[in-house]
Amino acid sequence: MKMAIASTTMPSPPQIIILFLLLLGAFGEARDPFACDPKDATTPNFPFCKVSMPVSDRVKDLLGRLTLEEKVRLLVNNAAAVPRLGIKGYEWWSEALHGVSNVGPGTKFGGAFPGATSFPQVITTAASFNATLWEAIGRVVSDEARAMYNGGTAGLTYWSPNVNIFRDPRWGRGQETPGEDPVLAGTYAASYVKGLQGNNGDQLKVAACCKHFTAYDLDNWNGVDRFHFNAKVSKQDIEDTFDVPFKMCVQDGNVASVMCSYNQVNGVPTCADPNLLRKTVRGQWRLNGYIVSDCDSVGVFYNTQHYTTTPEEAAADAIKAGLDLDCGPFLAQHSEDAVKRGLLNEADVNSALANTLKVQMRLGMFDGEPSAQPFGNLGPKDVCTSSHQELALEAARQGIVLLKNRGPSLPLSHLRHRTVAVIGPNSNATVTMIGNYAGVACGYTSPLQGIGNYAKTIHQLGCADVACVDDKLFSRAIEAARQADATVLVMGLDQSIEAEFKDRTGLLLPGRQQDLVSKVAMASKGPTILVLMSGGPIDVSLFNNDPRISAILWAGYPGQAGGAAIADLLYGTTNPEGKLPMTWYPHDYVSNLPMTDMAMRSNRKFPGRTYRFYEGPVVYPFGHGLSYTNFVHTIASAPNVVAVPLDGRHHSGNTTVSGKAIKVNHAKCNKLSVGLQVDVKNTGSKDGTHTMLVFSKPPAGHWAPQKQLVAFAKVHVPAGSQQRVGINIHVCKFLSVVDKSGVRRIPIGVHNLHIGNVKHSVSLQAATLGVIKS
Numbered sequence: 001m002k003m004a005i006a007s008t009t010m011p012s013p014p015q016i017i018i019l020f021l022l023l024l025g026a027f028g029e030a031r032d033p034f035a036c037d038p039k040d041a042t043t044p045n046f047p048f049c050k051v052s053m054p055v056s057d058r059v060k061d062l063l064g065r066l067t068l069e070e071k072v073r074l075l076v077n078n079a080a081a082v083p084r085l086g087i088k089g090y091e092w093w094s095e096a097l098h099g100v101s102n103v104g105p106g107t108k109f110g111g112a113f114p115g116a117t118s119f120p121q122v123i124t125t126a127a128s129f130n131a132t133l134w135e136a137i138g139r140v141v142s143d144e145a146r147a148m149y150n151g152g153t154a155g156l157t158y159w160s161p162n163v164n165i166f167r168d169p170r171w172g173r174g175q176e177t178p179g180e181d182p183v184l185a186g187t188y189a190a191s192y193v194k195g196l197q198g199n200n201g202d203q204l205k206v207a208a209c210c211k212h213f214t215a216y217d218l219d220n221w222n223g224v225d226r227f228h229f230n231a232k233v234s235k236q237d238i239e240d241t242f243d244v245p246f247k248m249c250v251q252d253g254n255v256a257s258v259m260c261s262y263n264q265v266n267g268v269p270t271c272a273d274p275n276l277l278r279k280t281v282r283g284q285w286r287l288n289g290y291i292v293s294d295c296d297s298v299g300v301f302y303n304t305q306h307y308t309t310t311p312e313e314a315a316a317d318a319i320k321a322g323l324d325l326d327c328g329p330f331l332a333q334h335s336e337d338a339v340k341r342g343l344l345n346e347a348d349v350n351s352a353l354a355n356t357l358k359v360q361m362r363l364g365m366f367d368g369e370p371s372a373q374p375f376g377n378l379g380p381k382d383v384c385t386s387s388h389q390e391l392a393l394e395a396a397r398q399g400i401v402l403l404k405n406r407g408p409s410l411p412l413s414h415l416r417h418r419t420v421a422v423i424g425p426n427s428n429a430t431v432t433m434i435g436n437y438a439g440v441a442c443g444y445t446s447p448l449q450g451i452g453n454y455a456k457t458i459h460q461l462g463c464a465d466v467a468c469v470d471d472k473l474f475s476r477a478i479e480a481a482r483q484a485d486a487t488v489l490v491m492g493l494d495q496s497i498e499a500e501f502k503d504r505t506g507l508l509l510p511g512r513q514q515d516l517v518s519k520v521a522m523a524s525k526g527p528t529i530l531v532l533m534s535g536g537p538i539d540v541s542l543f544n545n546d547p548r549i550s551a552i553l554w555a556g557y558p559g560q561a562g563g564a565a566i567a568d569l570l571y572g573t574t575n576p577e578g579k580l581p582m583t584w585y586p587h588d589y590v591s592n593l594p595m596t597d598m599a600m601r602s603n604r605k606f607p608g609r610t611y612r613f614y615e616g617p618v619v620y621p622f623g624h625g626l627s628y629t630n631f632v633h634t635i636a637s638a639p640n641v642v643a644v645p646l647d648g649r650h651h652s653g654n655t656t657v658s659g660k661a662i663k664v665n666h667a668k669c670n671k672l673s674v675g676l677q678v679d680v681k682n683t684g685s686k687d688g689t690h691t692m693l694v695f696s697k698p699p700a701g702h703w704a705p706q707k708q709l710v711a712f713a714k715v716h717v718p719a720g721s722q723q724r725v726g727i728n729i730h731v732c733k734f735l736s737v738v739d740k741s742g743v744r745r746i747p748i749g750v751h752n753l754h755i756g757n758v759k760h761s762v763s764l765q766a767a768t769l770g771v772i773k774s
Helices: 013-027 055-065 068-072 122-126 131-150 182-197 235-242 244-251 275-284 297-303 311-321 330-340 346-362 386-399 447-452 474-483 513-523 562-570
Strands: 210-213 257-260 290-293 401-405 419-423 456-460 486-492 528-533 551-554 631-637 641-644 661-663 673-682 688-697 708-717 722-730 744-747 749-755 758-766
Touching: 055 346, 068 330, 068 346, 122 131, 122 182, 122 386, 131 182, 131 386, 182 235, 182 244, 182 708, 210 244, 235 244, 244 257, 257 275, 275 290, 275 311, 290 346, 297 311, 297 330, 311 330, 311 346, 330 346, 386 562, 419 447, 419 474, 419 513, 447 456, 447 486, 447 562, 456 474, 474 513, 486 513, 513 528, 528 562, 551 562, 631 688, 631 758, 673 688, 673 708, 673 749, 688 722, 708 722
Parallel strands: 210 257, 257 290, 419 456, 419 486, 486 528, 528 551, 641 758
Antiparallel strands: 401 551, 631 673, 661 744, 673 722, 688 708, 688 749, 749 758
8 A cells, every 4th residue: 555645744643543544454453573572671682582593592592491380381272471581472273274264263353354365165176186276375375374463363373284085975074175185185285385384495484284193084973073083094094095195295395283183093092192293293204393283182082082091191191292282271281290290301391392482483483573574564455455366266266177068058158048047055155155164255256146247147045055954945946947048056065064073974965955956957948057065075966867957067165256266167258177186976885884994995895985996886086077178188208118226225135025016115216207298189169278187007906096196287278279298207106005014115017097088008117126025
């Protein structure tokens, strides 16, 4: 905001007040320094306030000045102030799953910050398969987060993203995740985290957090809840599926935090398991940051799971396992007594605090005035900007998936479809579109409003809400369909059906929704388009096979601009490019399948989970998504044989493994990749962006999935033209499989790469003959 004062005369008192209010609106109320306030005569002289010193030395100095009583009060999310050292209290818990959220107590909307840009729910954004988009969203969210921090209404530590695997289609929190594939989830994690945290070396714009580690994907199903659940998971599935996104988040995204989950894994609470926290996350993966508990997890494993006899033992177990911060009061209440009883050393407390203090220093919280730091100029003017809101619209456009298009019936015609009946419980949705862990949106465009920008609308709900318990509103909806040139039914779910602590009981549309769709379709004089809002998959096989349903779109929860994006796709302003990030199963898939069974692979009694291991029928497969044009792939160049060099340090002689597979840690992995050049030709009449998914089918064996995603790319191809896309597949990361002992190996032999309908075989060969001893 630019302001000019025409006269050099001193402003009068009323003018000063007006100027102050204008400045407040532009920049918000300036935040006082968290620590090391230059206005405080004593604190800037402390070594921990010296920006010129290494962070590790500053942390060591601060730890040496704190008493044990002060230290334990810093082990919790609402960390206490230390007034004698000039350190204010800090609330660690803020959320930014798909926009700055007020779910955590660290963030509040109001005043100069009435809202923030609300992007599509993660499951929808994941359907774009666009890592560049995910990082761009992270940059916008962190801009707005920093702006709100500068204005005193938010923190700098955001416990997002959720990168758990969407293992079971009923999971209420599947909507928060990037889907069922570990590589997709891990790539999303690393990209979004990079956007949030910035690229200024060890300094952090905000501190992100990948959660919930690990094997957490059940909230409340059939009498079993997350607080009591013991996930019995094989070493193979842990390494092959559940831990992959977290490892990528730490190693590729350099995330500043990992959150452990409520559940136990193989009898041990994750927040008390040194093998998971200290050995794996911090030791093997080398986390540069802190480990935090899900909220009250330490209290849960003491009070609910009865894992320890005393609260002091619980506090000691958690800290010694590698937990640094407790979301909840437990560690502040019991850690000091744990030290006094000899269950815990003060050095253990120091280690935990060193990790959190280092992150705060990397955020600049001990560097004095926030306004003088990087991002100190961000304020209300940088929240809900037009460019941010345009990105939310673009994200929704890229994430919506065209599931069916008979005829084709879409896009609708401006000339022939001038009046549209807009029907369904989600037809005028606003808050529903932003899913859970959302904040206050800048504003909304509902489906009704979006379609209204293209055509005259006749609006009827048909069902009072998504539960759709009766048919009282059916007749008016049916009459609207009879009058209109086209009918758009916006159906699906909301947070009353799927949410945190609310897993679904089945996969069909709730209540009488299916009945409403069928009756409206029978009455409609024009094409009938079904639009689905949901986080999880829905069995709509009845409508996929019904010729009266012309087209089906899945919008997920498309964010604040969702209605505009839906309308843009319906009328062809944009060409659909989304692909499903999860399998859509028939409803009987879950009829005899307990959510508590964590196995991924199929057996005689078990059909398997996710596209990698499930062998049965589907409504729509993982990666399904149509376009208004047609793309043809041709492999321009690709190797037929790739030699896998062995690392001589790890074995002696020319040896090999049983099953003809090389241990990944016996191979020279660094830059070992398969490079492909793929020509993508648009043979249709419309410009379009193609979402190219590359799958590998490993050599047959007991360990291998049926196929696995190894790469993906986006390419815009004008109608009638062709673009070449380069793909590099890291052999050790993406062409490896995991054996039953949890050891990752590279299968020797023919790997079949699938890109659409095109296949290419690559033979991986050991660079030296013989066998590596396992």
